[in-house]
Structure formats: structure tokens, C-alpha cells
Amino acid sequence: MKAILEANGVAKRFGAVVAASDINVKVGPGERVGLIGSNGAGKTTFVNMITGYLKPDEGQIKLAGTDITRMKPRAISALGVARSFQIPQLFGDLSVIDNMLVALACHASRSGFLRPARDPLAVDQAEELLQRFRLHHHRSRRVGELPGGVRKLLDIAMALTARPKLLLLDEPTSAVAADEKFQMMETIMSALKEDPDTPVLFVEHDMEIIERHATRVIAFYSGRIIADDAPQAALAQDDVRRYVTGELATE
Amino acid sequence: MNTTINANASRQAPAFLSPRVLAYAVGTFALLAVAGFHAPTWLTYLITIAAGNALVSIGIVGLMRGGVVSFGQGMFFAAGGYGAVLLFTRFGWTDALVLSIAGGGVALLLALPFAPLLARYRGIFFATLTLALSMVTYGVLMKVPELGGSDGFSIGRPTLLGERLDGASGSYRLYLLTIAFALGMGLLARVNFDSPNGLVTLAARDNELRVEYLGTSVRRLMGVNFLLAAFCGGVGGALVVISLGHVEPGFSYWTTSGEFVFVAILAGYRSIPAVFVASVMLEIVRSFSSAYFPNTWQLALGLFLLLIIRFLPRGIGSLWNREERK
Numbered sequence: 356m357k358a359i360l361e362a363n364g365v366a367k368r369f370g371a372v373v374a375a376s377d378i379n380v381k382v383g384p385g386e387r388v389g390l391i392g393s394n395g396a397g398k399t400t401f402v403n404m405i406t407g408y409l410k411p412d413e414g415q416i417k418l419a420g421t422d423i424t425r426m427k428p429r430a431i432s433a434l435g436v437a438r439s440f441q442i443p444q445l446f447g448d449l450s451v452i453d454n455m456l457v458a459l460a461c462h463a464s465r466s467g468f469l470r471p472a473r474d475p476l477a478v479d480q481a482e483e484l485l486q487r488f489r490l491h492h493h494r495s496r497r498v499g500e501l502p503g504g505v506r507k508l509l510d511i512a513m514a515l516t517a518r519p520k521l522l523l524l525d526e527p528t529s530a531v532a533a534d535e536k537f538q539m540m541e542t543i544m545s546a547l548k549e550d551p552d553t554p555v556l557f558v559e560h561d562m563e564i565i566e567r568h569a570t571r572v573i574a575f576y577s578g579r580i581i582a583d584d585a586p587q588a589a590l591a592q593d594d595v596r597r598y599v600t601g602e603l604a605t606e
Numbered sequence: 607m608n609t610t611i612n613a614n615a616s617r618q619a620p621a622f623l624s625p626r627v628l629a630y631a632v633g634t635f636a637l638l639a640v641a642g643f644h645a646p647t648w649l650t651y652l653i654t655i656a657a658g659n660a661l662v663s664i665g666i667v668g669l670m671r672g673g674v675v676s677f678g679q680g681m682f683f684a685a686g687g688y689g690a691v692l693l694f695t696r697f698g699w700t701d702a703l704v705l706s707i708a709g710g711g712v713a714l715l716l717a718l719p720f721a722p723l724l725a726r727y728r729g730i731f732f733a734t735l736t737l738a739l740s741m742v743t744y745g746v747l748m749k750v751p752e753l754g755g756s757d758g759f760s761i762g763r764p765t766l767l768g769e770r771l772d773g774a775s776g777s778y779r780l781y782l783l784t785i786a787f788a789l790g791m792g793l794l795a796r797v798n799f800d801s802p803n804g805l806v807t808l809a810a811r812d813n814e815l816r817v818e819y820l821g822t823s824v825r826r827l828m829g830v831n832f833l834l835a836a837f838c839g840g841v842g843g844a845l846v847v848i849s850l851g852h853v854e855p856g857f858s859y860w861t862t863s864g865e866f867v868f869v870a871i872l873a874g875y876r877s878i879p880a881v882f883v884a885s886v887m888l889e890i891v892r893s894f895s896s897a898y899f900p901n902t903w904q905l906a907l908g909l910f911l912l913l914i915i916r917f918l919p920r921g922i923g924s925l926w927n928r929e930e931r932k
Binding site: 406428429432433438444445446447448449453454456457458459460461462463470471472473513516517 | 800806
């Protein structure tokens with residue numbers, strides 16, 4: 356199986372703080388990888404290094420065989436890495452459909468002036484994605500007026516306009532009410548079913564969601580990977596129970 | 607990745623400009639042409655100048671959509687004007703149509719080296735840098751005798767398609783040329799605003815980080831918008847100078863730039879017709895207040911702007927633009 360994402364010996368330090376150390380990960384097509392760990396464990400640092408926002412001090416990151424370690428975020432995005440954010444990064448003054456059209460326009464920006472941003476083909480694409488995320492009834496609403504959960508879904512829907520090779524979701528259910536988050540994750544995963552080959556890495560704190568939706572779990576602690584296995588097996592490991600889920604007392 | 611997006615291939619991508627918009631433009635031209643034929647000369651002159659100035663403000667509106675305001679568009683206004691005059695006097699180019707486009711070209715050339723620098727700045731830094739550039743240009747125009755010094759240059763009567771624009775009929779044809787240019791460039795601005803670049807510019811105003819993460823360079827976008835604004839400013843400058851018959855360093859002075867910003871704020875950043883309406887309103891307020899209270903006309907102008915900001919904070923375009931009223 357050819358790896359879509361490959362991280363070899365990746366390390367990152369901020370002064371004396373080790374944010375990532377000897378990270379070795381291979382992710383293949385269609386995997387749903389849950390990234391878990393306590394705050395500051397290195398999950399978001401890892402995501403930020405993949406997207407080019409942070410540059411590793413050591414090691415190499417490859418996307419479908421292409422070295423992206425030193426590339427700028429824009430170049431990495433153009434190669435097919437899309438992400439959503441813990442705090443949704445949207446265009447609050449624009450409508451939901453216009454947010455989608457902006458995302459589509461960004462991927463078609465080479466044809467800058469050659470077609471209208473709201474041409475029927477783009478609108479069809481935007482509406483189909485909104486439908487997949489059950490957002491179509493919000494299409495004309497101003498994004499600044501939307502509730503948090505809807506904004507999260509829109510953030511992810513926008514990431515999918517890139518037809519990415521790799522999708523990164525940073526805490527897709529954070530800041531969402533407990534009784535809504537399972538429904539929301541169902542919506543996300545069901546929308547992603549139409550892209551079965553696209554590997555998805557999602558940062559998550561809720562172990563129930565991890566168990567339900569991840570096919571593989573990578574657990575971080577102090578910038579290191581302490582477990583990389585199927586969810587049941589990973590969550591049963593002592594280090595994960597001690598440093599991530601808190602089921603065992605720390606030494 | 608097999609994102610199955612069922613684009614309906616049988617649907618044709620629409621033209622940028624709907625038949626309704628084109629009909630409005632043709633109708634407006636016809637209406638202004640007929641009205642101008644019967645109107646007194648002072649009024650057609652006022653509209654000619656307002657239409658030329660509006661082109662400069664359209665450039666500012668294009669920048670405002672991306673969240674930056676240039677306080678130095680006078681530089682490009684002057685570049686277009688000086689370009690037209692110098693091409694007329696030194697190279698014998700007399701056609702008003704060619705001079706207008708060439709004025710835009712000169713402004714564009716002047717903007718080219720600065721675009722990569724200015725595309726990096728936002729907010730007050732962008733405004734201040736553009737202001738500084740226009741004041742440097744003002745200083746150069748004042749001090750360099752080859753550029754006419756503080757007196758500037760005069761330009762003779764140009765031609766249009768081989769015919770000299772003399773007398774009342776010449777002024778009328780110049781009026782027609784200016785409103786045709788204004789409408790044409792207004793339509794092109796609409797095309798730009800409705801294009802992917804136009805929509806992404808609006809988005810960048812809101813959240814640059816996300817635009818970058820979606821794969822578009824905001825700097826490139828801002829640089830392009832700056833160049834387009836420069837071209838608009840140059841064409842406007844050339845058209846105004848051809849009508850006025852004179853250009854001088856004051857074109858690049860900060861108060862001139864301020865007037866273009868005034869019109870852009872008055873209009874709001876979503877409606878293009880509003881820019882023309884605002885420009886005509888400014889010329890009317892300026893003409894009448896300078897006639898009746900010449901020493902305090904800026905006071906009248908200031909009060910006028912205060913009222914607009916108080917009662918129409920999104921500009922006069924919000925009177926007919928549903929999106930703006932929300």
C-alpha cells in the first residue's frame with residue numbers, strides 16, 4: 356500500500372520545549388486516523404507541520420511521495436492537503452454559499468477573470484457539498500449569524516472543495532454541546548464516505564468518538580508518539596491510559 | 607480523490623454580465639447622450655469631470671473590497687494626466703481614446719514596481735505608504751522643470767477618430783467619450799468584482815489566513831487589485847486632463863487623493879453605479895458651495911460626508927443594493 360502521508364524522524368522544538376520528537380508515521384488511502392493526547396502533547400504541532408505552518412527542525416514529511424517539508428502552506432494546499440480548524444476559519448460577512456464559492460474560487464484562481472465566481476457549475480458543486488453536510492438550508496444565511504456546530508461543518512465542507520489527497524480536521528467537535536457532538540461526527544463521517552480513498556487525520560479528545568469513527572489511533576505525549584494502533588488496542592495500552600485518558604495514575 | 611460532484615455539464619456557464627445589466631448600461635448611455643445634447647455646457651462639463659474622477663474612485667473601491675484604502679490615488683491620476691499631455695505634446699498622439707488608454711498604461715507602469723511592496727501592507731500602513739508615494743510624486747512634479755514644474759502643462763484640443771474636438775460639438779463628443787469610457791470601465795469593474803478574484807478579494811478582507819490555507823496568495827491578489835486601481839486612476843486622470851486642458855502637480859496632492867476616497871466612502875464598496883452617483887454629487891456640492899460660500903466649501907463637504915456616514919454607513923449604494931442593507 357502506497358503511503359499518502361509519510362513523516363520520517365520529524366522533530367520540532369520551541370526553545371527548551373520539545374513539541375515533536377522522532378515522529379514516524381505512514382498513512383495510507385482511506386484511513387481514518389484519530390490523533391489523541393493531552394493539551395500540549397504535540398497533535399496540533401504535527402498537523403501544523405504537515406500543512407507547512409510550522410517547519411520541522413529535523414526529519415522529512417512527504418505527501419504521495421513528494422517532499423513537502425520546506426514548502427509554504429499555499430504550495431502544500433495546492434498539492435492536496437486540506438484542513439479544518441479548531442476555531443472555524445470562515446468569512447463571517449459572506450453567506451454560506453459564498454463561503455463555499457470562495458473556497459472553490461481559490462482552487463480555480465488560475466482562471467481568475469475568465470469566469471464568474473457564481474457560475475452554475477461552481478454553484479452546483481458548492482450546493483452538493485452543502486447537501487452532504489446537511490447545510491443546504493443555511494445556504495443564504497450570513498456566516499457570522501450561524502451557531503458554532505454549523506460553522507464547524509461549513510469549515511470542513513470548505514476544506515473538501517479542494518478534492519484533497521489528505522484531510523486534516525483539528526478538533527472537529529470541540530466547543531459543541533455534548534449531546535450534539537455525536538450527531539455532528541456522524542454527519543461529518545457520512546459526508547466523507549463519498550471520498551473513501553482520502554485519508555483523514557482528526558484531532559479528538561473524546562474517546563467514544565475515537566472508538567466509533569477512527570480506524571487507527573496515534574497517541575501523543577510530550578511530543579512523542581506513545582501508541583499507534585487500532586483504536587481498541589491503542590486505548591488499552593498502559594501509556595495511553597496513563598497519559599491520555601487518565602485511567603491510570605501517573606508515576 | 608473521487609469527490610463525486612455532479613456538475614451538470616449541460617448547463618452553460620453564464621456570461622459575466624446579464625442582459626439586464628448590459629441593457630441598463632446601454633440605456634444609461636442613451637439617456638445621458640440625449641440629456642447631454644440638451645443640457646447646458648456647464649452641466650455636461652461637470653458630468654464629464656465627475657465621470658473621469660469616478661474611474662479613480664472605482665479603483666479605490668476595488669481596493670476597499672480587499673480591506674485596504676489608498677490615500678495616494680492622486681499619484682496615478684496625475685500619472686495618467688501627465689502621460690496624456692506628454693504623449694500629446696512630445697509625440698503628437700492626439701486621439702482622445704488612445705490618450706485615455708495610454709494614460710492608464712502610464713499609471714500602470716508607475717505602479718508596477720510598488721505593487722509587490724504595497725501588497726504586503728494592510729490598514730493604516732497601506733494608506734500611509736500610498737499617501738507617501740503620492741506626495742513624493744507631487745514633490746518630483748513640482749521640482750522637475752521637464753515635467754512642467756509648479757505650472758504643469760496645457761494640452762491642446764485632441765482628436766477623436768481623426769476629427770478635431772473643437773467648439774461645443776467637440777466638448778459634447780468628449781462628454782460622450784468620457785461617459786462611454788466610464789460605463790465601459792464600470793462594466794469591466796463589475797466583471798472583476800463578480801469573478802473568482804473579486805469574490806476572493808471580499809473574503810480576504812474578512813480572513814486572510816483562511817484564503818491562504820485555501821491555496822490563494824493574498825499578496826498576489828492585493829498586488830493585482832493595486833495595479834487595476836492604478837490603471838483606473840490613470841484613465842480617469844487622462845480623461846479629466848483632456849477635458850480640463852491642463853495638468854499640474856496638485857493632481858497628486860493629498861487633498862486630491864482625499865476627494866477620491868471621499869467618493870468611494872460615499873458610494874460604499876459593493877455598488878459601481880453608486881460610485882458615479884457619488885462622484886456627481888461631490889462635483890455638485892463642490893461647484894455650488896464654492897460658488898455661494900467659496901471660503902468654506904470644504905465645511906459643506908465635511909457636513910455632507912458626516913450625514914452620509916451617520917445615515918448611510920454602507921454608502922449610498924445601500925439604497926438600492928439589498929445585500930448592503932442587511
